[in-house]
Amino acid sequence: MLSEWLIIQGIIERGLIFSLSVMAIYITSRIIHFDDLSVEGSFGLGGALMALLLTHNIPWFVALAIVTLAGASAGLMTGLLHTKLKLNNLISGIVVTTALFSINLKIAGSNMVVGNKTTLFDLIPQTSNLKIIILIPVICSIALILRWFLKTECGFLFKAVGDNPQMLTNLGKNPHTYVIAALMLANGVTALAGGLFVQYVGYFSIWSSVGILIIALAGLILSESLAKHFGFNLIMGAILYQAIIAATFELNVDPEWNKLITALLIILLIALKKHSSLFTQRQS
């Protein structure tokens, strides 16, 4: 019974952390309609930098702020490549992610153990090991802040720039500014997820960031089966994805198949969605 609870707890905790990347993907692909691949590199950047900062005795909360800003800088780079050098969305993201892979290796090597440094999770007694108690309020607060932000004037302009950039020009606003700002926000949030993940597991591995984009995308598609808006459905989607992966562990599937399972899951979900929309159209 206890081991089952620990598995469920782990699923929820990982889901909560990865839900930040789902939120990031939601901002880029659903709000500004920019398929941003740099989110993958930013997650690794957040993790690498967090490991380095913690091992240099930087307080965990300062480190979280720094990794968020570093992620935002990566988003800025993607945005500048796209808006100033006119690189295609995908190419801008690939270029930044590729560059960040080397940078992350230089920052923290392929692995870096944080050791017994104080982290966010030391706010609760070590013996309880209930990191979920910390993660639920932290992640829910971030989700609520982002949801509030999207209802502000700046948030409205984010939505507008994704839908019709000409409209921003008509309003005397620079569409590029808002594309870059949204990319900075998304990459900042995903770097924060990378940083939190390192604090959670206690080490950085360059391979832990590989495939984050597809994990986040799977979480996003799952969340959209619950609701389409920005809200707690994104967290539920990320948790649901973790549960599916955990189920494959239970079925003794070799973890090396994880990425293939994720890819197949995405294909299946998209196919189901298309099939159901076709069905709905036929009904109407």
Add this chain to the structure above:
Amino acid sequence: MIKLENVSVTINGKNILKNITCSIENGDFIVIVGPNGAGKSTFFDMISGKRIATEGKIFLDDRDITHLDEQHRAAFISRLFQNPQLNGIASMTVAQNLALSNYKNKTVSLTNGMKKFPAHLSSELDKLNLGSEKILQTPMKNLSGGQRQLLAFIMATILPPRLFMLDEPTAALDPQSATKLLQFAIKFINDHALTTLLITHDPELALAIGKKIWILENGHITKQFDVQKGINLSASDLIGHIDYQKLMP
């Protein structure tokens, strides 16, 4: 007053607008007609700043705005596009679109996005019989093309611009919606004495609403008529003045 002096626009080596010199006086309602490919939309793009003139100068009163970009010219120029998709945010509600259109020339902040909702426009919406209470919460994408263009008109004129440009605003609409939009637009433009440029292919419409009619052919303004001076011009006469053979190469 907007003044163009020897303005040319070249795109990919093609001379689309050639040495145009003209003046748009305050309160003018100028209808631009001409064959397809004559350069009418490029003429609008050049005035709005979407395309910067390759040669010549553009003045707003005495200010040289030749090199001012579209974003900054939007402070005094509003434009209604032929394609309703370009005139609003499809995924946002009508109320959100109206609030958004009131961000023009204002700084935006982290306050509620609906704070700048122009409540005074409810009466305008009532006049349009769009069922303003219900329509406000309807996503823009669920409206008909005619409803979208009407709302786009309201949004574009929320702050009366120095120059209002309408690029075939009724081209994508059914005749009933087109009439409704034109009636509303003409009344609004006349009531507010808006300086207006309108592109149309309809000579009867041009004669009915334009105070002046300019014919644009092959990148030149070839003829100018002042309807206010009581010229005797019929729709067929106007068509006769347009050389439809003189298309762009």
